[in-house]
Amino acid sequence: MKPPTDVKWRGGPAALLLLLLLGFFPLRPRGADVGNCLMCHKYPGLSRVTEEGVLRLCYVNEDLFNSSVHSKVSCQGCHTDIDQIPHNPAKKVDCLIECHIVEPTSEKKFSHEHAARFLSQSVHSKYDEDGKLKKYAEDYPECKDCHDNPLWRPMSFDKAQHAGVSEKAMGRCRVCHQSDDFIIRYYNHVTTRLHKIRNPKNIAEACGRCHNDPAMVARHNLRTQAGLSYNDSFHGKAASFLNERIPDCLDCHVRKGESVHQMLSHENPRAITHSDNKIQTCATTDCHSNASVKLATFDVHAEFKVGQSPGQFYFTAFFIFLTGCVLLPLMGIIFLDLLRRLFPNLVLRRRS
Amino acid sequence: MASHYKIKIKNGEKYFHRFSLDQRIQHIILAVTVILLVLTGMPLRFHDAPWANFFYALFGGIERAPVVHRVAGSILLLLFVYHLFYLANQIIKKDLRPMKQRGELTVRNVVLLLLTQPLVPNLKDVRDIRDLLKYLLFLTSERPRGAKWTWKEKFDYWAPFWGMLIIGTSGLILWNMGLSARLFTGETINYALIAHSDEALLAALFLFIWHWYNVHFSMSVFPMGTAFINGYLSEELMIEEHYEHYVEVMTECGYRSEIKPPHGHHSDTEVMQGEAM
Numbered sequence: 178m179k180p181p182t183d184v185k186w187r188g189g190p191a192a193l194l195l196l197l198l199l200g201f202f203p204l205r206p207r208g209a210d211v212g213n214c215l216m217c218h219k220y221p222g223l224s225r226v227t228e229e230g231v232l233r234l235c236y237v238n239e240d241l242f243n244s245s246v247h248s249k250v251s252c253q254g255c256h257t258d259i260d261q262i263p264h265n266p267a268k269k270v271d272c273l274i275e276c277h278i279v280e281p282t283s284e285k286k287f288s289h290e291h292a293a294r295f296l297s298q299s300v301h302s303k304y305d306e307d308g309k310l311k312k313y314a315e316d317y318p319e320c321k322d323c324h325d326n327p328l329w330r331p332m333s334f335d336k337a338q339h340a341g342v343s344e345k346a347m348g349r350c351r352v353c354h355q356s357d358d359f360i361i362r363y364y365n366h367v368t369t370r371l372h373k374i375r376n377p378k379n380i381a382e383a384c385g386r387c388h389n390d391p392a393m394v395a396r397h398n399l400r401t402q403a404g405l406s407y408n409d410s411f412h413g414k415a416a417s418f419l420n421e422r423i424p425d426c427l428d429c430h431v432r433k434g435e436s437v438h439q440m441l442s443h444e445n446p447r448a449i450t451h452s453d454n455k456i457q458t459c460a461t462t463d464c465h466s467n468a469s470v471k472l473a474t475f476d477v478h479a480e481f482k483v484g485q486s487p488g489q490f491y492f493t494a495f496f497i498f499l500t501g502c503v504l505l506p507l508m509g510i511i512f513l514d515l516l517r518r519l520f521p522n523l524v525l526r527r528r529s
Numbered sequence: 530m531a532s533h534y535k536i537k538i539k540n541g542e543k544y545f546h547r548f549s550l551d552q553r554i555q556h557i558i559l560a561v562t563v564i565l566l567v568l569t570g571m572p573l574r575f576h577d578a579p580w581a582n583f584f585y586a587l588f589g590g591i592e593r594a595p596v597v598h599r600v601a602g603s604i605l606l607l608l609f610v611y612h613l614f615y616l617a618n619q620i621i622k623k624d625l626r627p628m629k630q631r632g633e634l635t636v637r638n639v640v641l642l643l644l645t646q647p648l649v650p651n652l653k654d655v656r657d658i659r660d661l662l663k664y665l666l667f668l669t670s671e672r673p674r675g676a677k678w679t680w681k682e683k684f685d686y687w688a689p690f691w692g693m694l695i696i697g698t699s700g701l702i703l704w705n706m707g708l709s710a711r712l713f714t715g716e717t718i719n720y721a722l723i724a725h726s727d728e729a730l731l732a733a734l735f736l737f738i739w740h741w742y743n744v745h746f747s748m749s750v751f752p753m754g755t756a757f758i759n760g761y762l763s764e765e766l767m768i769e770e771h772y773e774h775y776v777e778v779m780t781e782c783g784y785r786s787e788i789k790p791p792h793g794h795h796s797d798t799e800v801m802q803g804e805a806m
Contacts, residue, residue, distance in 0.1 A: 408577070411703075411722070417576040418591035460707075467707035475706070475715030489719055496727035503688075503731060507739045513665035518748050525667045 213262070214252040215239055245326045246369070249362065250276050272320040289320065295438035300445075313396050316387065323383050327374045329365035342368075377416035377425030381407050384426045400485060406478040422463075429458050429477070536782050537761055544761035545771075545778060555612060556757050559689070562605040567733045569598040574726050602700050609693045620646070647678050648687075654680035672792055674772035681770075685740050692732040699725035768792055 217223060218237040225233050242248060253259060254276040258268045273293050275286035296302060303314040311317065333343035342364055350360040375383070385404025387393055394402050407413040407426065415423040431437050432449040441448035449458050455473035459465050465472055476486060483490040537544045548556070569588050572581035588594035624642050628634050643649070657680050660673035673679075678686075699721035702709040706718055744754040749769055756762045767775040772791045779788045 414573050414576045415591055418572075418582065418585055420591040465707040465710075467705075467711075469707070469711040471713070472707060472710035472715045472718075475710065475718045479719050486719075488716075489723060492720055493723050493727065496723065496731065500727070500731045500734070504734055504738065507735075510661070510665065511739070511742050513662075514747065517665050517667070520667070522670070523667055524670045 210239075211251050212253050212259075217262075241328065242326070244328050246329060246366075246374070247326050250278060254278075270321075272324075292320075292436065292438045295436045299438055299440045300442040301438075301440060316393055316396065318387065322386065330369045330372070330374055331365045332368040332372060334368075372421070373425075373427075376419060376421055377412070377423050378419060380425040380427055381413060381416060401478040401480055403478055406480050409480075410477050412477070424464060433461070535778050536784070543764040543784075544759075545764070545767045545775070546760060547756050547762045548760040550760070551615065553757060553760055555608060555615070558604065558608050560757075562601040562608070563689075563732075563736065565601040566598060566605065566729070569594045569601070570729055571733065574730065599704060602697070605693070606697050606701075609697065648683055650680065650683050650687075654683060672769065672772075674791060675770050675774065677771060677774040677777075679770055681743055685743075688735055689732065692728055695724050695728040696732065699728070764789070 215237060218235055219239055221236045223235045225235060227233055247255075255270045255272075255274075256267050257271075257274060259265075272289045275288045278287040279285065280287045297304065301318055303311055303317045305311050330340065331342045333339050333341050333346070335343055335345055342361065346364065347357075347360060350364065351357075354360050373380070381404050385402075385407075388399070388403040389405050391402060393399075403426070408417065412424050416425060427437050430440050430450055432439070441450075443450040443452075445451060446453065448454065452473070456468060456470050459472050459475075460468040476489070479486045479489050481490060481493055535546050537546070568584055572578075572585040572594070575581055585591065585594050588597045620642070625634065625639070628638060628642070645651075653676060657673040657675060660669070660671075663669045664672050702713070702718060702721040703725060709718060709721070744750060744757070745752070749766060754766075762771075764775075767778075768789055769792050776788055779785060
């Protein structure tokens with residue numbers, strides 16, 4: 178949900194009138210919309226132009242929102258500064274605030290601060306080991322650079338595995354639990370977390386927002402435009418056909434069992450991408466279970482650049498050269514043959 | 530018997546034998562597997578192209594298309610192995626055994642024999658290419674008088690031969706990366722991927738542009754050549770592409786008096802008329 182931010186509200190009286198008019202119509206109760214925000218934000222045309230001239234859509238699709246992982250968080254749970262309708266320009270959402278949901282294992286209010294702590298220890302932290310701000314700190318990601326409000330992706334495990342809620346499993350849940358709302362939410366949460374919330378293609382696209390940017394790659398002295406070189410790898414090609422089982426960025430760059438926010442530099446000996454540890458990733462039972470240490474020397478992020486992979490660059494160049502040398506003369510002959518057949522009797526020969 | 534075998538007359542037209550049943554079956558298997566391999570391989574190479582998903586979906590998407598690709602590749606490799614045996618058997622039966630019986634089986638003679646096999650490129654091919662270019666550039670009115678196998682057919686034969694070695698070997702490396710990395714290095718897989726993909730593209734373009742033009746889309750054969758199905762080539766096409774061989778076969782089969790002149794064999798008057806155009 179995009180919060181309205183830095184514009185002055187000029188349509189206050191009109192909105193108030195609209196509010197009063199709408200107040201006459203009975204509204205369906207909303208899951209998390211205790212503030213009745215959807216009264217206005219449910220309209221697809223609701224939008225504004227910021228002072229920078231950017232069109233912002235303020236529409237919230239209720240069905241989509243109710244299918245998202247934040248469906249039980251009220252609007253005010255994130256947009257804490259909004260306490261009246263119509264409201265003033267909202268501040269940016271802080272993902273680290275405590276929301277009203279209680280985390281059942283600790284019985285404390287839920288917050289994403291654990292993720293932020295992991296992030297601060299990772300290669301994506303804005304701060305170096307001494308706590309100083311890194312060069313180009315503004316390039317390092319914040320929560321919303323990688324995350325949006327993802328939808329539940331429930332899975333059904335019965336005779337076969339497929340997407341969606343299993344009615345049979347629901348039946349088993351109802352033996353003990355009375356509230357369908359609770360059962361579905363719990364089911365969604367657990368089965369969504371048993372696999373990934375985004376498919377490999379989407380994950381590569383998310384990482385590519387920064388890692389495909391040539392300027393950013395150059396500023397941080399990175400070896401590759403990682404999203405693009407991933408796309409050209411076998412993994413990336415399969416991901417482009419929406420294969421869910423193919424490894425994505427997180428599979429290879431995060432140690433199993435650790436938070437994805439704990440991504441470390443490949444120079445860090447603790448990193449799973451460190452040359453000494455790579456093979457642990459490749460040789461998992463789900464991937465190349467029979468892999469030897471040498472498989473880790475496979476260059477997943479090879480690019481057609483002489484500076485990055487000279488051997489592969491010249492090897493590829495050879496095939497391009499070969500293709501040109503073979504096809505161009507042959508296509509020339511085809512063209513001449515077609516031309517010749519138009520003038521079968523013509524000969525450019527001097528008379529003797 | 531030989532004349533019936535080499536020339537077949539149907540409705541008064543002569544047809545010249547080109548390919549045996551065995552060769553035609555090999556060619557059909559080659560053609561079908563290559564088309565399958567292209568259809569299931571190119572969507573991977575051009576995975577970002579809008580048509581890639583469509584072609585992949587035709588073969589069951591990412592779950593099944595790779596299986597089709599591997600099955601077709603395996604059949605093609607088996608065919609390649611069979612062809613090597615077929616070739617060896619032909620040479621042994623027709624050349625080496627008689628040579629042995631004559632007591633002439635020496636290394637030098639075997640090397641010479643291999644170098645003079647019908648499909649091995651030779652100086653005549655170089656001359657034919659030169660003459661073809663002269664013809665295509667309007668410098669002469671006569672096409673080169675091709676032998677039984679012209680340089681085009683030799684190119685068509687050896688290009689897949691080379692391609693099979695490159696694409697087949699790299700395909701096997703990519704099939705089981707774990708095992709490959711045990712035998713070689715991880716970087717070998719990078720090179721195998723480049724070789725497999727780029728050589729396959731070259732092979733596909735070569736076949737679909739050059740080969741198909743010569744055997745199907747050229748104005749002489751359009752809309753489709755049929756020699757790969759029935760094994761026989763029409764007299765017209767024999768004269769155009771294999772005139773030297775045509776004369777040999779006609780003479781051998783007792784039709785010397787019926788030999789037609791080569792295409793483009795114009796008198797001086799015709800040439801002058803051509804110039805006037």
